[in-house]
Amino acid sequence: MKLFRSSTIQRPLALRLTLIAVAAALAVSALASAAFTMALDDSVASGLVTFLTFGGLAALTAGVVAWELASLRTCPRCGIENASRLQACTACGYDLRARPRYACTEGHVAYHPGLCDCGRRLLELRPSSIGRHLVRAFLLAVAVFAIAILIDALLTYGGS
Numbered sequence: 059m060k061l062f063r064s065s066t067i068q069r070p071l072a073l074r075l076t077l078i079a080v081a082a083a084l085a086v087s088a089l090a091s092a093a094f095t096m097a098l099d100d101s102v103a104s105g106l107v108t109f110l111t112f113g114g115l116a117a118l119t120a121g122v123v124a125w126e127l128a129s130l131r132t133c134p135r136c137g138i139e140n141a142s143r144l145q146a147c148t149a150c151g152y153d154l155r156a157r158p159r160y161a162c163t164e165g166h167v168a169y170h171p172g173l174c175d176c177g178r179r180l181l182e183l184r185p186s187s188i189g190r191h192l193v194r195a196f197l198l199a200v201a202v203f204a205i206a207i208l209i210d211a212l213l214t215y216g217g218s
Contacts, residue, residue, distance in 0.1 A: 069139045072128035079124035080117045087113035130154075135169040159183045 088109055095105030132139050133147040133154060140147055143154045152169060160168045160180035167183075174180050 069128070069132065071131065071139055071141075072125055075128045076121050076124045079120040083116040083120035084113050087116045134159075157185075 091105050091109035091112065094100075094108065095102070130143045131141070131154070133150060133152050134157070135152045136147060136150045138147060138149040140154060145155070146153055158169070158171075159182070160171055161183050162168075162174035162176060162178035162180055164174070164176055164178060166174045166176060166178075168174060168180055171180055171182070
């Protein structure tokens with residue numbers, strides 16, 4: 059098992075997709091910043107600060123998302139970048155769509171069934187369900203927003 063991910067030289071498709079996503083995010087941010095600067099009749103310096111702030115955030119987010127989506131094309135067993143993640147790895151035959159993983163009771167992870175290097179039987183790992191976590195995170199965000207609105211209302215109208 060590899061301890062570190064592949065470098066960018068071994069992953070030209072991931073690098074290309076990341077650069078395209080970052081450039082697109084910067085272009086959209088530049089156009090939006092120019093439009094808001096003209097609409098609000100602001101100075102060029104204010105528009106530049108807006109672009110640097112929001113363009114940087116958009117580019118960083120787009121780059122991370124593109125890199126992570128491109129990493130789904132990389133085989134975890136051999137590290138080769140494949141053209142599609144909907145088929146088997148071209149080098150070792152690993153099923154990239156299902157991505158089966160196995161672990162022994164000691165926590166050693168492998169990508170094929172059988173026995174672990176420590177001699178224990180490998181059990182198939184089930185993918186974790188993130189739907190419940192997404193709903194909880196959304197409800198927490200709504201609750202925090204509602205509390206902030208309530209505090210604002212109490213401070214604004216409660217004091218008079």
